Amino acid sequence: MTDDIDFIHHLAQAKDETDFLQRLASAYQLHSIGAGLDFAGVERYWRAQADLPDEWRRALAQNAYLHNQGASNFYIGDRVKAFYGWALADRPAETWLDRWERVIQLFSPFASSGSLGRTWLPSASGAGQRAWERVAGTLMKTWARDIATGEGGWLAVQQWLLAAQADPACLSDALVEWQELPLFVVERLIGLRMFMTIIREQLQLDEVTPERWIDLLLVNAGSISRSPDDSDFPYGVARNVRHQFHLPLLKLLVESPRLREILGADSARDFPASEIFGDLNLAVLVAEPLDGFRQLLEGTSKEVLAGMWGNGEFHARCPEAALMFHQRKFELGAGFSTDLDSPKALEWYGEVIAQIPSDSRDFAEILEKLADHLDEAALHDLIVRVLANDPQARPCFRLLDKVADADRLRSYLKSPNASLPGMAAVRLLELATVLRNADDEDGWGRDAWVPEPGNWEVLTQVSRDYPALFIDCLDAGDLWRGRDRIERWALLWSAAGDADDRLKIIEKCFAYDGLGSDTEHQGLVAFVETLFDEAPQLFHRYVEEAYDDSLKRVVVALGGHQTPLLQLLPSMAGRFLTLGSRPRPAVVQAVRRALLAHPSAFADLDEKAQITLLPLFDDACLEACADALSRVFASNSKTLRAPAVSLVARCAPQVLLRSGLLDAAPKARKPVLIGMALSPDPGMAESIVRHIADKAHDEYSRSVSLDALERAGYPLQGLDPWAGIDLAGLQAQARGAKVPSVVGKCWNDAFASLLTPLGEPLGQFLLAILAEGGEVLPRRARQILAFLPAGWRSDLALLGVEQWIAADGATAQDWLLLPLEPYGDERAANALVKAVKDWKKVRKQKASAAIRLLCRLPGNYGVSQVRELWESGKFSDSIMQNARLALTEVAQKQDMTLEEFLEQLVPDFGLQRDGLRLDVGPTVYTVRIRPDLSLAVLDEKGKAGKSLPKAKAGEDPDKRSLAENQYKALTKNLKSVLKQQARRLTRALQLGTSWPAETWRRLFAEHPLMACIAQGVVWAAESADGQPWARFRPDDTGALIDLEDRDFALADGARVHIAHPLELEEAERAAWVQHFADYALVSPIGQWEVVVVRPSAEELQASELARAKGACLSRGKLGSLLERWGYLKGEAGDGAMVNEHYWSLDGERWLMSLDHSGISVFFDPDEEVEVGTFTVSKREEEGYVRQRMEDLPPALLNTLLAQAETLLQLESA
Known part of the structure; x- marks a missing residue:
């Protein structure tokens, strides 16, 4: 141990009481503290068996810590927790503050109050924290009364304060306003109590010199200067308490020559100037007499003076001294402040402003101070003197608020100052109108203002003379409120001599949120139309320079109007859209309307923008813009093919024929031919037949065309040269075929092994066909793959996915994914799901691409995984939006809404009602x-077995490979799917979801997988008007039975929901539990473990649930519990703190939120979190609407009540 702080660390590491006392005795011996005294007295004192003997008190007081070391390196919070773990064990909270005081007294030779006070204050968690808060607050108020009355061992301190004319009752009086003293106030008072404890012990000594008292003040000033804290009390109260409790020491300091020595020092290191002069209010003690204060200031060094500040009380009580103080600081360059309001101070500010750099913040603050106190004429003189002619001078924000003279404001318009003319222009605009109704409080209503004739005339004239200034302060919202007129905007447009100024007017028009809406000022769109007619080039410049968000807003605003401005919308959309982006429906509709009205606007776009807009086209747009499209489709752009093909594929056959695109140049016809072949419209087959011999066809387009004709039932005789060719024939064609470099790079042992039945040349030829393919698996590739066992085709799809993922989803390897749609299985789906999770932060676009691939897999397992990812809520907004969009697109292909599709979305792994047949x-x-x-x-x-028997002689290898893959998919994924569906049913239970009987049968009783789960759930039937009827469950044959095993007939008009224990009498609940035990059934949703919690009348009427409010849990416990319930963390706010968790149900129709004290984004499992309230919102047309508890579905309310009870129980535990 090298210094005193090391001793504190050493003592804090004690494992138990015996270890601690041994360490303490050694520390005292090393420092020669209490030499010759019996340490047993200290041991009895520590154990609360006796008071500390007087000789020990004096010994500790004599060795009190007087070193001026900071406490910045003293934080040992974890060790303090461990120390109190044994030191407070089994001790009631009422004794904790006494134990703290014993620590302070015994440790006082080794650290200052700043190091010991708050650091060593005991703490608690959970229910213990609230108990400790009540106890600590009561004990602190009791201590304050003891100081005031001299009781409880504090008589000497009271007398010491009274002797210095201090008020020992000031703290007790200040705490009267607190009925219960919060713990944070106790924590901020602990420094004061710590210091008073040191004072009390010093008073045990026979004599304490003034020098020693002053040393104690200087050493501890940093920790006592904010104890109590100003923010906890009315203005001035906390500072007065600090001043009164330190008044004896402050008076000694004033009388001591040390004050002048300290103030005159070259360094402020030994004098906490800010704390003592301002926080403890030494300033009011030295302010009188003025001559003495002047001499004190003259003897104060610049370094010390820079750390001193004057508080409001000093400024108010001693205005002359305060002015002298600030003048001296300014004179020495030790700081400047505009905190004074006395007439002499204002006069000084008016004089000194010329000496302040005009571009500084101090200059602006002086202006602000003077502007608050000067009349208009004097302010004008000041502006002319120091601001108007200085280009760099910095004015304050509201400098001209008092100026009502239009002539003065007009004169400022000519100022060379960078800001004053603009401020004058704004003020003239403000003065040009008055409120229509003098009682109007805010003036934000429509036409709330009317012109003030004289000032409006001035505004009109100066707008003509200084258009650039007044253009800068245009706001289209003023037109709606009546504070401006469209005629003045027209005047400014005419008067503007610069294209940049005119462009600003356009920007101001388009920046208005109400543009094009019902609230828009009548004539604004018409005004913009006249500007567009006059200067279209400026509007195109606006489109090039504007921000994306601005362009989006304009497109939506104008899209609903029949206006010439529509022709701007395609170029705007081309600026902010990108290929693959998903624009809002309002944007799509606006652009389509613009394209129909102004096809030339599309023709005038650059090629990149034209291609970007193709996904927005519908049939009408294609027909209107056909001429331009024929040129676009002939482009060499690598990004053209996908959107062009997709456009044609969704186009009606007759529209395509009328468009003339089939008569375009050969290069332009190729994407048309491919799109026709990929169209889902059966009517397209006739056009495909007519153009099957088109010379624009390449191998791929012809391939997909043949596929389309085959699907439509057309004979392909003579059209397909590979029809009927055997494996040997294919291998012969593959020999000598050139292998593209892209195939050579990806060919590896995995491909060679998998494609062994084809032979390497044909295998590479297959990959070459894939590499040159397009949107779907080429026909020739399928014809080759027909000679590969069915299970191996799925293996190929999986290998392609794995290679693509290994390449981080590189676009150059997208062709490897072509086998996925026809042959992919659950293995490929699981690989893609893992990729989504791995890429969710670093490759969000690729994660979204993987989600779209999942939706292309055969069957519904892949789509169900997308649902799982989406409903987890654990991804960025962009990934979540793409997942929802992908699901919506799948639903639309099946003519369902998203809600309808999700309701019936359950993987079945090929299961039928009688099981999965493996041939x-x-x-x-x-x-x-x-x-x-x-x-x-x-x-x-x-005969039943536990696994699929091994292959036997005579089996079909192709069927065997497919069967093995199906069986593996079922065994590997069944548990996870069952878990997902159990979670889904749990949510239905919690929400009280019900289904019509017919829907319930289809979703549960007749579904091969859900029927198995449904057996372990008790269902409730209710009549069409919602009246309860009966409870039942399906048995293992699918028959419905009741509690007594009798057949149950579910009426067609009934509705079905999961029976909630909330609706069951205890006897029936117990009977169902026994029924499950008899049949060895286990509820997959814990139906019988659901706790029923009844709400109080007050809770039902409230819009928030406060049952668990105030409960305190560790972050680790709370976080794991909320995650298990399905809650997600809210966004981090100020200070990187998370203050809420939220939980959504039923496709985000219900949104539950739990607020709590801030949780740092930096994980600490032991961080204590205080629970707040639950709130529930329901999504309506206008957005989420807060719900009262009585309006919630009973099952949902019970869920929240049960969650609140769980939080309370965990806290108690």
């Missing part, structure tokens, strides 16, 4: 799910 030729195995949700594999004789 390995000639044997067929059946896989069934047992009531305990394990799997049984049955052979054709009904």
